[in-house]
Amino acid sequence: MKKIKDDGYTITENISKRWFKIIETISQEVIDLIRSREIYLQMQEIIISNNNINKSNRFYDWISKNYGDAAILALRRLVENNSRDKPHSLLVLINDIKENKQIASEKFPDLTENFIETDLKNIEQINRIIKDYADKNIAHKDKNPSKLIPTFNNIYTCINLVEIITKRYYLILTNIDYNLCPIVQDDWKNIFKYPWLE
Numbered sequence: 001m002k003k004i005k006d007d008g009y010t011i012t013e014n015i016s017k018r019w020f021k022i023i024e025t026i027s028q029e030v031i032d033l034i035r036s037r038e039i040y041l042q043m044q045e046i047i048i049s050n051n052n053i054n055k056s057n058r059f060y061d062w063i064s065k066n067y068g069d070a071a072i073l074a075l076r077r078l079v080e081n082n083s084r085d086k087p088h089s090l091l092v093l094i095n096d097i098k099e100n101k102q103i104a105s106e107k108f109p110d111l112t113e114n115f116i117e118t119d120l121k122n123i124e125q126i127n128r129i130i131k132d133y134a135d136k137n138i139a140h141k142d143k144n145p146s147k148l149i150p151t152f153n154n155i156y157t158c159i160n161l162v163e164i165i166t167k168r169y170y171l172i173l174t175n176i177d178y179n180l181c182p183i184v185q186d187d188w189k190n191i192f193k194y195p196w197l198e
Helices: 011-048 058-079 090-099 101-107 113-139 152-174 188-193
Strands: none
Touching (some): 011 058, 011 090, 011 101, 058 090, 058 113, 058 152, 090 101, 090 152
8 A cells, every 4th residue: 555645645756746846956957057058158159250359358267267167066066965955956866766766666667776876976977077176166265275177178078967967867757858958049149249348
């Protein structure tokens, strides 16, 4: 007999609802991360293609620094392991699935142990790249800052991994093949068609 909780749902149903809520939140954060990367890369293309502005400039350095730090912090939130304060991370979700492997295997047969362990290793790889720098150089100004500074290629690799993992779990948990790379509808580049200084 299935155990029923006070809210009328079975334990399996409540856990499934929890996973669905987490993956929904994660997917929106990943979409924002991908959208920010696309805007940054398109801005780089604008600069490179125009000889009049393709010059060393402190403004470009400032944009790159802010984009890089924001992307690293967003990635850190998505892969950190703090279930109480940050419940909506991929690591928290996958560990929760691992702890409830019987329910996972019954309701979602694709969530095998090998499948889960592979993604935990992928998340560990992301943490190796960004965690130390995020914690010591961005979130806190540590007396001994990290000397392992992620490159933009490192950041893009981490974003790609997060996208793959998120899309995979979204498909399994919701049975929906969700596109995490939405087309930016508004013409954000329109502001560059006009002189900024008059």
